[in-house]
Amino acid sequence: MTGKVDETLGYEQARDELIEVVRRLEAGGTTLEESLALWERGEALAKVCRRWLEGARARLDAALAEEEPKDGDAGTE
Numbered sequence: 001m002t003g004k005v006d007e008t009l010g011y012e013q014a015r016d017e018l019i020e021v022v023r024r025l026e027a028g029g030t031t032l033e034e035s036l037a038l039w040e041r042g043e044a045l046a047k048v049c050r051r052w053l054e055g056a057r058a059r060l061d062a063a064l065a066e067e068e069p070k071d072g073d074a075g076t077e
Contacts, residue, residue, distance in 0.1 A: 005044040011052035018045040 021042040
């Protein structure tokens with residue numbers, strides 16, 4: 001097991017694997033070396049998830065910004 005993560009992993013794939021890594025760490029019964037490898041893998045997977053979420057947030061912000069009325073575009077009463 002290595003901390004290196006395939007950058008083409010989708011969000012759901014990375015999240016599901018991260019859940020499994022956390023489950024294994026919480027269950028215990030692994031050697032120190034195995035635990036460190038799991039931890040590194042988990043950190044890398046969390047980084048992939050964070051990138052996906054930041055990208056999704058940027059897309060939402062851009063879409064919301066397009067919907068906001070521009071100065072002068074708002075109707076007057």
